[in-house]
Amino acid sequence: MTHYDLAIIGSGSGNSVITPEWDDRKVAVIDGGTFGGTCLNVGCIPTKMFVYPAQLAAQASEAARLGVDSRLEGVRWREIRDRIFGRIDSISEGGKRYRDEELENVTLYSEFVRFTGPHRLETASGAEITADQIVIAAGSRPVLPDIPGIDLPQVHTSDTVMRVEELPERVLILGGGYIAAEFGFVFSAFGSRVTMAVRSGALLRAQDETVSERFTEAAAGQWDLRLNTTVQSLVENPDGSVRAMLSGPAGASALDVDLILVATGRVPNTDRLDTAAAGFDLEPDRRLAVDEYQRVLSQGEPVPGIWALGDVSSEHQLKHVANLEARTVTHNLLHPDDLQAASHRFVPAAVFSHPQIASVGLTEAQARAYALEHGMDLVMAVQEYGSTAYGWAMEDVTGFVKLLADRTSGRLLGAHIMGHEASMLLQPLVQAMAFDLDAYTMARGQYWIHPALTEVVENALLSLGTDPQDTTLRA
DSSP states (O other), X not given: OEEEEEEEEOSSGGGGGOOGGGTTSOEEEEOSSOTXXXXXXXSHHHHXXXXXXXXXXXXXXXXXXXXXXXXXXXXXXXXXXXXXXXXXXHHHHHHHXXXXXXXXXXXXXXXXXXXXXXXXXEETTOOEEEEEEEEEOOOEEEOOOOOTTTTSTTEEOTTTGGGOSSXXXXXXXXXXXXXXXXXXXXXXXXXXXXXXXXXXXXSOTTSOHHHHHHHHHHXXXXXXEEXXXXXXXXXEOTTSOEEEEEEETTEEEEEEESEEEEOSOEEEGGGGTTHHHHTOOBOTTSOBOBOTTOEEEETTEEEEEEEEXXXXXXXXXXXXXXXXXXXXXXXXXXXXXXXXXXXXXXOXXXXXXXXXXXXXXXXXXXXXXXXHXXXXXXXXXXXXXXXXXXXXXXXXXXXXXXXXXXXXXXXXXXXXXXXXXXXXXXXXXXXXHHTTOOHHHHHHXXXXXXXXXXXXXXXXXXXXXXXXXXXXXXX
């Protein structure tokens, strides 16, 4: 049995917990997966590195309406793939080598691990580890639905689909969330015929209602969207393709495809850790229960020296949230008498599909319920991209900014953007909410570059009608 001052399960955001203050102490990093975690290897970074060339490919077909004749002559899938993973794999290997070979105080265990007690661990090879402090950052993994044929080699998740050898001609995507939306855009922009089977009647149902409705309409114009549809079975054809049996509003149908992407959600990796042996509490969705300081709970009380961060404990499966939680844990490990809480008040998120989506705060339905509960006068504004000069230049017909606010205080309750560079346009609204800046002051208290697209945000703020000098009631 080997004892450590600190043991970290997971090499993603948890890896950043090892600061110079631990140089004279004994540290273990334990990860049976690819070093660097989900975001670096199979998540946000490689997916966005595919999205950017997909945007370039999509521009060819969209330019004609603006008087520019261009065409897409081809997509070199392997070249794109190898450029992306040539960089990512070297970063992963470099990080692993640094922890394993260059730091004398750090021991790397490249295997999975499980708890045998609150401060006791056993690796897959049988090594026993104890530690004064344990940080659980074990991440999450894709869900595979129980469908006959789901184990066929043509079936992929986001963990594997980006490394396939050839661009598939026909793709079936199962799911209607952000992973499905992003890969639907990538494959369709590259020239694949994409069919998306969604159990519900809309895409991105966790988004604001207006966003979900408008994005569903936009997606239906880009790929074959099958709403209220389930996949009953997958059977391999003699030529290596797969026949999917679908069940939808029109009844049963067969669809032959070359690749299936399962994008039906992710689950925290708590089941691989044997958390029950340590007595840790789990939330209903099976993630670890933590308090505001990221301390793991047991029977509702924090377990001394046990911390968790990222997808294994957070309802927000987002890298920037995991990074904030890692900074919180880093501080609290070193300052046990001055604990800091992790703030999850205004968590922004983006969907890098086409059109792009970004959001922060409450949806319209949530805002209406919140306003009713707290006696607020809710105001809402929807500003179209096409109402601004830059929107005219783009001839944009899909983009918009939707804001929700308390009329009396002018404080924003939610912000939702769909359209060109939505993720960047959202950031000043995140800042306003984080620093408690009211909508009118934000709109009139600074310059907005004309005729930049940011004017759509300025106009949306003014359209809320929260000018304290204006007593006119606006619907």
